[in-house]
Amino acid sequence: MDKLLLWVSVLITLPEAFAQANLHGKVFVFPRESSTDHVSLITKLEKPLRNFTLCLRAYSDLSRYYSLFSYNVQGKDNELLVFKDKIGTYSLFIGNTRVTAKVLEQFPAPAHFCVSWESSSGIAEFWVNGKPLVKKGLKQGYSVGAHPKIILGQEQDTYGGGFDKRQSFVGEIGDLYMWDSVLSAEEILSAYQDSPINPNILNWQDLDYEIKGYVIIKPLVWH
Ligand SMILES: *[C@@H]1O[C@H](CO)[C@@H](O)[C@H](O)[C@H]1NC(C)=O
Ligand SMILES: [Ca+2]
Numbered sequence: 001m002d003k004l005l006l007w008v009s010v011l012i013t014l015p016e017a018f019a020q021a022n023l024h025g026k027v028f029v030f031p032r033e034s035s036t037d038h039v040s041l042i043t044k045l046e047k048p049l050r051n052f053t054l055c056l057r058a059y060s061d062l063s064r065y066y067s068l069f070s071y072n073v074q075g076k077d078n079e080l081l082v083f084k085d086k087i088g089t090y091s092l093f094i095g096n097t098r099v100t101a102k103v104l105e106q107f108p109a110p111a112h113f114c115v116s117w118e119s120s121s122g123i124a125e126f127w128v129n130g131k132p133l134v135k136k137g138l139k140q141g142y143s144v145g146a147h148p149k150i151i152l153g154q155e156q157d158t159y160g161g162g163f164d165k166r167q168s169f170v171g172e173i174g175d176l177y178m179w180d181s182v183l184s185a186e187e188i189l190s191a192y193q194d195s196p197i198n199p200n201i202l203n204w205q206d207l208d209y210e211i212k213g214y215v216i217i218k219p220l221v222w223h
Pocket of ligand 1: 051120
């Protein structure tokens with residue numbers, strides 16, 4: 001194919017849409033398996049992270065593993081990655097190191113998921129539907145790099161790319177918030193009950209994002 005034709009076909013198969021919007025009451029629908037469809041979340045994170053909490057709602061009937069939240073920095077794969085290994089098993093990667101936590105889950109069922117990490121102790125806390133899983137620890141003393149590429153729908157192996165459809169997400173994601181602090185149990189409950197308190201890294205109600213490929217915004221109907 002000549003270069004022009006190639007570009008035309010890329011533009012047709014990968015429509016792009018930048019936006020800044022309040023997505024309250026809405027979800028991103030990832031309606032098919034692919035190695036291309038994804039959403040980039042844009043944040044002005046300029047300092048390395050010593051503490052964070054990430055919350056989101058997801059509904060998927062995939063029984064294979066998939067990426068829920070992929071955060072890479074330049075030259076560092078899996079700098080911060082939330083991975084669903086299988087039903088009832090969630091992994092957090094920090095600096096390409098992994099911990100796993102388990103929960104009794106119905107399948108398929110919508111889930112509200114939070115994970116936090118504190119550098120000084122290395123403790124990772126997982127929460128599913130407002131309930132804590134067993135705490136784990138990793139990367140004590142580490143700092144998560146700034147200037148990330150954050151991708152929903154695909155798992156990055158490079159800075160903003162390197163996708164694999166076997167790790168892609170098919171389903172719906174909503175109510176995604178991220179803080180630069182470790183939330184208390186009460187604050188996690190507020191997020192679960194749809195009243196997140198001062199999310200300062202990513203805010204579903206003021207989200208800067210870019211859709212690439214077949215990702216559609218629809219009302220949240222399962223919560
Ligand atoms: C991270 O949290 C610890 C306590 O958990 C706190 O002492 C420290 O100041 C926090 N660091 C930043 C950069 O927020
Ligand atoms: Ca990766």
